Amino acid sequence: MFPIRQARFLAPEIKLFKIEAPRIARRRQAGQFVIVRIHEHGERIPLTIADSDVDQGTITIVVQGIGKTTKLLNMLETGDAIQDVVGPLGEPSEVDQFGTVVVIGGGVGTAIAFPTAVAMKQAGNRVLSIIGAKSKELLILEDEMRATSDELFIMTDDGSAGTHGFVTQKLEDLIQQGEQIDRVLAIGPIPMMQAVANVTRPHNIKTIVSLNPIMVDGTGMCGGCRVTVGSQTRFACVDGPEFDAHDVDFKILAQRNTLYHSSEQTAFESFVSDPSKDIDQIRHCRLQQRHPEVGPQAS
Amino acid sequence: MTERLPPKERTKIPRQAMPEQDPHERAHNFAEVNRGLEILVAEKEAQRCLACNDPKCVHGCPVGVKIREFVDLVIEGEYLKAAAKIREDNVLPAVTGRVCPQENQCEGSCILGKRFSPLAIGHLERFVADYEQATGQVGLPERAPATGKKVAIVGSGPAGLSCAGDLVLKGHDVTVFEALHEIGGVLVYGIPEFRLPKEIVRNEVDNLRKMGVDFQTNVVIGKTVTIDELFDEEGYDAVFIATGAGLPKFMNLPGEHLGGVYSANEFLTRVNLMKAYDPDHYDSPIYYCRDRNVAVIGGGNTAMDSIRSALRLGAKNAYIIYRRGEEEMPARREEVHHARDEGVQFLNLHNPVEFLGNDDGYLTAVKLIKMELGPEDESGRRSPIPIESSEFDLPLDVAIIAIGTGANPLVQSTTPDVKTNKWGYIVADDQTLRTTKRGVFAGGDIVSGSATVILAMGAGRTAARSIHEYLTTGEW
Numbered sequence: 001m002f003p004i005r006q007a008r009f010l011a012p013e014i015k016l017f018k019i020e021a022p023r024i025a026r027r028r029q030a031g032q033f034v035i036v037r038i039h040e041h042g043e044r045i046p047l048t049i050a051d052s053d054v055d056q057g058t059i060t061i062v063v064q065g066i067g068k069t070t071k072l073l074n075m076l077e078t079g080d081a082i083q084d085v086v087g088p089l090g091e092p093s094e095v096d097q098f099g100t101v102v103v104i105g106g107g108v109g110t111a112i113a114f115p116t117a118v119a120m121k122q123a124g125n126r127v128l129s130i131i132g133a134k135s136k137e138l139l140i141l142e143d144e145m146r147a148t149s150d151e152l153f154i155m156t157d158d159g160s161a162g163t164h165g166f167v168t169q170k171l172e173d174l175i176q177q178g179e180q181i182d183r184v185l186a187i188g189p190i191p192m193m194q195a196v197a198n199v200t201r202p203h204n205i206k207t208i209v210s211l212n213p214i215m216v217d218g219t220g221m222c223g224g225c226r227v228t229v230g231s232q233t234r235f236a237c238v239d240g241p242e243f244d245a246h247d248v249d250f251k252i253l254a255q256r257n258t259l260y261h262s263s264e265q266t267a268f269e270s271f272v273s274d275p276s277k278d279i280d281q282i283r284h285c286r287l288q289q290r291h292p293e294v295g296p297q298a299s
Numbered sequence: 300m301t302e303r304l305p306p307k308e309r310t311k312i313p314r315q316a317m318p319e320q321d322p323h324e325r326a327h328n329f330a331e332v333n334r335g336l337e338i339l340v341a342e343k344e345a346q347r348c349l350a351c352n353d354p355k356c357v358h359g360c361p362v363g364v365k366i367r368e369f370v371d372l373v374i375e376g377e378y379l380k381a382a383a384k385i386r387e388d389n390v391l392p393a394v395t396g397r398v399c400p401q402e403n404q405c406e407g408s409c410i411l412g413k414r415f416s417p418l419a420i421g422h423l424e425r426f427v428a429d430y431e432q433a434t435g436q437v438g439l440p441e442r443a444p445a446t447g448k449k450v451a452i453v454g455s456g457p458a459g460l461s462c463a464g465d466l467v468l469k470g471h472d473v474t475v476f477e478a479l480h481e482i483g484g485v486l487v488y489g490i491p492e493f494r495l496p497k498e499i500v501r502n503e504v505d506n507l508r509k510m511g512v513d514f515q516t517n518v519v520i521g522k523t524v525t526i527d528e529l530f531d532e533e534g535y536d537a538v539f540i541a542t543g544a545g546l547p548k549f550m551n552l553p554g555e556h557l558g559g560v561y562s563a564n565e566f567l568t569r570v571n572l573m574k575a576y577d578p579d580h581y582d583s584p585i586y587y588c589r590d591r592n593v594a595v596i597g598g599g600n601t602a603m604d605s606i607r608s609a610l611r612l613g614a615k616n617a618y619i620i621y622r623r624g625e626e627e628m629p630a631r632r633e634e635v636h637h638a639r640d641e642g643v644q645f646l647n648l649h650n651p652v653e654f655l656g657n658d659d660g661y662l663t664a665v666k667l668i669k670m671e672l673g674p675e676d677e678s679g680r681r682s683p684i685p686i687e688s689s690e691f692d693l694p695l696d697v698a699i700i701a702i703g704t705g706a707n708p709l710v711q712s713t714t715p716d717v718k719t720n721k722w723g724y725i726v727a728d729d730q731t732l733r734t735t736k737r738g739v740f741a742g743g744d745i746v747s748g749s750a751t752v753i754l755a756m757g758a759g760r761t762a763a764r765s766i767h768e769y770l771t772t773g774e775w
Contacts, residue, residue, distance in 0.1 A: 023518070023523050023524055024523060027522070027523065037480055041574075041580055041582060043581075043582040043583040043584075044480075044573070068582065069582060083480070084480040084516070085517060086478065086479075086480070086517040086518070086519060086523070087519070087522065087523065088523070089519065089522060216565060216568050216569065216573065216583070217478070217479060217488075217568065219519055219545075219707065219709060220545070220546055220707055220708075220709065221488075221546065221564055221568070222547065222562060222564050222565035223547040223549065223562040223564065223565055224561075224562075226549075226556065228556055233549060233551070233555065238709070249556075251660075252660065255558060255660030256556065256558060256660070259558045259559075259586060260584040260586070263578065263584035263587075264584065267578075267582060267584075
């Protein structure tokens, strides 16, 4: 079991966890991920490591509750524990002194981009960050990103914070202003990453994206996370998760991510109508007390 | 205690049949196909043993189980002692009694088989192990006094477990590291419940725990901890790499990315390890097979396991697509027969050339080409040759590719002084299983390429002997 040392919401449905995992904390590098299984009957899901603390022996993950597993995970609190955490998996981000690096984080992708932004800054790059969200309340890690960036730009879909518009508009502005950009790292929803790739392609700016396909083992064993990159089949878990955005087939990626949509939907609906079965699995009675709103009492 | 019958009487007893679950019934459930022998039947079968002075069966066993001695103990009704006798050489009797290809090994060497049917050694081994589990008792061999030496074993499949069992009996401190969340490697993610119930594997693992083996799940050696860190920071004296051949091979055909196209590894892992066949209790999904057309490409045991799993998930049509003929199939005969009895359709001498899908990215059909057999190739089998203009489309919702696996590079990539060959398998000495790095041994599929559970267990035993020698003498 992996104890949760800290759990707090950063925004509605977006929660930060510090999990005790000393071996992973010691070895992890920016860009790597863990696979998490909440309880004995749960599924294995990949989550990028946002930060780590070697002295405390903890890793930080940021989770957006969108399906059954992530919603259940986000019901866990400080003092609870997660059944399985394995990592650090995947190849670390390629970090070097490139010159000027633009780091783009969309939604919860900001948490995934954050460690690489830190590493890029430490490597001596000029880091320009663009973070975007639907609205002000969904913006995360603004202070952390500001601290590690030479400049930070905020974009919201509704204009409730920063500039009204998409992250790609700011990126285009920077390019139009004659900013000499040596590298772009974009992490967020698939349409956002694809849009960024389309912006940088004509300017020949090397652009890296971190992909989030469905995984099982995370060690190259199942091939479920295969993505098409430059017409080659690559495994995101061991060859990635970061790839050259200009070579990624985003359409196939998006299609493969919907494979289990109907079973996910069924599982989600049955979970929301009665989460007690899953809460029983975690065997933390305190949880039920803290969330009396989530349906019938667990036995 | 039962007396042995005179030799002539022994050969009059026919080989006792293994009771099976009815094919029509079992095709729709994940319960075990073979039901196991009853006590009286097992005793009767054991009486068939000719008690050879130089038992050929023992030579035929990759781990050298003292078959004659354990069969004697069965005749005497000493089932727990029989189990302990097997465990001296084989720490997973309940597993090997189920999945070993006995027909090529012990039973293939049995003298009885020359004129009659061979002794049902596998069934007797299973009987003894099941007796233990049914009665909650276990026959464990004695453990030698502690040596104070620490051994790390990378991978908890058959090779790792077998090595762990032998080393712990010799008094060493043994830790097995497993990347997944459950112990057993291919025994839990690969071989399906209906052939090897996971409860059986868990019990055998618990027996190893009782013998003193320490297990750590969720540790990916090469990622979470490196081999060098095991030596330098965690104080291990020797390491055995038994990571298996777990990298799935794809065919690089157009349309392989389509939804519904799986590697056998992924399909079986979802079904077995993640229990996707039980969606009411487990969260991992699997692409719907119910009332749909499912095909497996390949003719090995993994292919049979995959298609029989698909059938149990409700497939309307379940096909095996194999480019050679049934004679050339690498799967065990028993598995092929079981599959056919359950309703699997065999498209032998067929090969896929393309996967076809719809606009949403889901598989709808596979384009097949018919094959004929040409001259023998380097494997000694007649090589398949496509028949021109024989292509046709077979409507398909799920395709499972079971054409073999390769070496997973995770450990080797962070341990450059462990040499690998051009296919990525670890180079190890045939006799000692020593790698090119001092203190590091390797065996099982990560050295040999894909083989069987028992061959991997044999490698685990060899490694244990060799590691024990190294730890005792300190000589490399």
